[in-house]
Amino acid sequence: MASGNRVVTYMGPKKLELQTFDYPKLVDPKGNKTPHGAILRIVTTNICGSDQHIYRGRFPAPKGMVLGHEMTGEVIETGPDVHFIKKGDLCSVPFNVSCGRCRNCKERHTDTCENVNDEADCGAYGFNLGGWQGGQSDYLMVPFADWNLLKFPDKDQAMEKIRDLTLLSDILPTGFHGCVQAGVKYGSTVYIAGAGPVGRCAAASAHLLGASCIIVGDSNSERLKLVKDAGYQTVNVASETPVADQIEAILGVRDVDCGVDAVGFEAHGNGPGAGEDPAAVLNTLIEVVRENGAIGAPGIYTAGDADAIDKDAKAGTYRIDFGKAWIKSPHISAGQAPIMHYNRDLMMAILWGRMPYLGKLLNVEVVPLEKAPDAYKIFDQGSPKKFVLDPHGSVAKAA
Numbered sequence: 501m502a503s504g505n506r507v508v509t510y511m512g513p514k515k516l517e518l519q520t521f522d523y524p525k526l527v528d529p530k531g532n533k534t535p536h537g538a539i540l541r542i543v544t545t546n547i548c549g550s551d552q553h554i555y556r557g558r559f560p561a562p563k564g565m566v567l568g569h570e571m572t573g574e575v576i577e578t579g580p581d582v583h584f585i586k587k588g589d590l591c592s593v594p595f596n597v598s599c600g601r602c603r604n605c606k607e608r609h610t611d612t613c614e615n616v617n618d619e620a621d622c623g624a625y626g627f628n629l630g631g632w633q634g635g636q637s638d639y640l641m642v643p644f645a646d647w648n649l650l651k652f653p654d655k656d657q658a659m660e661k662i663r664d665l666t667l668l669s670d671i672l673p674t675g676f677h678g679c680v681q682a683g684v685k686y687g688s689t690v691y692i693a694g695a696g697p698v699g700r701c702a703a704a705s706a707h708l709l710g711a712s713c714i715i716v717g718d719s720n721s722e723r724l725k726l727v728k729d730a731g732y733q734t735v736n737v738a739s740e741t742p743v744a745d746q747i748e749a750i751l752g753v754r755d756v757d758c759g760v761d762a763v764g765f766e767a768h769g770n771g772p773g774a775g776e777d778p779a780a781v782l783n784t785l786i787e788v789v790r791e792n793g794a795i796g797a798p799g800i801y802t803a804g805d806a807d808a809i810d811k812d813a814k815a816g817t818y819r820i821d822f823g824k825a826w827i828k829s830p831h832i833s834a835g836q837a838p839i840m841h842y843n844r845d846l847m848m849a850i851l852w853g854r855m856p857y858l859g860k861l862l863n864v865e866v867v868p869l870e871k872a873p874d875a876y877k878i879f880d881q882g883s884p885k886k887f888v889l890d891p892h893g894s895v896a897k898a899a
């Protein structure tokens with residue numbers, strides 16, 4: 501058994517440190533034994549836009565917290581109450597920590613598990629949500645392992661497709677969930693706000709669901725280029741031309757059937773040089789999604805952002821055009837994505853070659869764990885890459 505565990509810790513805004521913690525034990529954050537848990541040797545662990553909210557000091561997190569919630573790993577130890585997952589299994593870890601026993605889990609809402617966080621019905625690794633240690637590390641303890649882990653059917657086949665399969669722990673199911681919430685189906689027209697990794701996964705998901713016209717909006721030209729190169733339409737939200745006009749130029753009408761918010765509370769406004777405006781994306785979606793259409797909002801909103809632009813935003817109350825929205829009979833859904841709801845089916849889609857466009861669109865770059873601070877910095881500056889950490893050099897070895 502290994503002795504130490506290298507981890508990426510948050511030490512304050514834009515300050516990360518690689519530290520060495522103890523090798524994980526089968527215990528939960530309160531010190532209770534977790535015989536239902538497993539220890540994983542991490543194969544890939546991705547950096548997410550959600551980590552960036554923490555990195556920038558905009559999403560509250562304690563100093564010394566281990567970051568990371570997008571893990572794939574090999575099981576190297578199982579507790580006595582783990583019956584089906586075995587040592588040697590290569591598994592994707594849904595970022596939601598869930599118990600599989602409460603009402604919400606039984607109803608497949610693993611995003612709102614009642615038993616893994618005393619503060620709120622919702623837990624995750626590497627957030628201030630239940631104290632579950634993050635997985636940007638060499639090793640990780642996963643509780644309720646039989647329930648939480650998604651086992652890949654064949655390890656060699658999985659390692660061949662690991663750059664796509666690594667997206668199953670969060671952003672691909674999250675993008676897909678945003679599209680499902682937005683009612684995307686065959687023939688739908690879709691506007692996705694945000695060309696970050698989640699927005700690009702939402703575009704790939706809309707494609708898989710059979711959408712007709714897929715439009716992605718952002719101000720980041722490098723990210724929009726990836727979208728365009730994959731064959732989707734783009735809108736530059738920083739242009740003088742309003743988003744609805746740009747949609748009309750593409751589609752011939754000013755509205756779409758479905759809207760996805762893949763941005764969240766750190767949104768900037770529309771138009772040249774617009775500053776931060778946390779309500780901008782939701783208000784744009786309310787404007788451009790047609791009557792009776794739907795909006796899926798996986799982008800994160802929080803009441804804990806001390807650096808928000810005004811008192812309302814600091815409290816998480818935004819200036820949403822609800823009166824304008826109401827008359828259109830809209831459907832708006834938000835929250836964490838219940839990863840387990842989608843991860844198996846999306847794994848099958850990847851393994852059977854149904855999402856061949858994912859690789860180019862997501863533009864994954866694999867780097868060693870010790871490069872995490874550099875990767876966070878580059879991603880924070882709007883890089884068009886999705887950074888994946890490879891603590892043990894497993895991806896390099898498999899290639």
Ligand SMILES: NC(=O)c1ccc[n+]([C@@H]2O[C@H](COP(=O)([O-])OP(=O)(O)OC[C@H]3O[C@@H](n4cnc5c(N)ncnc54)[C@H](O)[C@@H]3O)[C@@H](O)[C@H]2O)c1
Nearest residue numbers: 549550694696697698718763764767768798799800836837
């Ligand atoms: N609900 C969930 O379960 C879940 C899971 C993963 C990520 N998220 C959240 O999804 C969001 C996106 O994640 P990401 O990794 O792609 O982040 P990201 O920060 O890399 O990308 C966000 C993009 O939005 C763009 N943007 C800003 N304002 C905009 C506007 N008005 N219109 C269009 N685009 C605008 C930015 O330029 C940026 O490219 C984040 O808030 C993240 O925390 C939620």
Ligand SMILES: [Zn+2]
Nearest residue numbers: 548550570670
């Ligand atoms: Zn994530």
Ligand SMILES: [Zn+2]
Nearest residue numbers: 599602605613
């Ligand atoms: Zn539960």
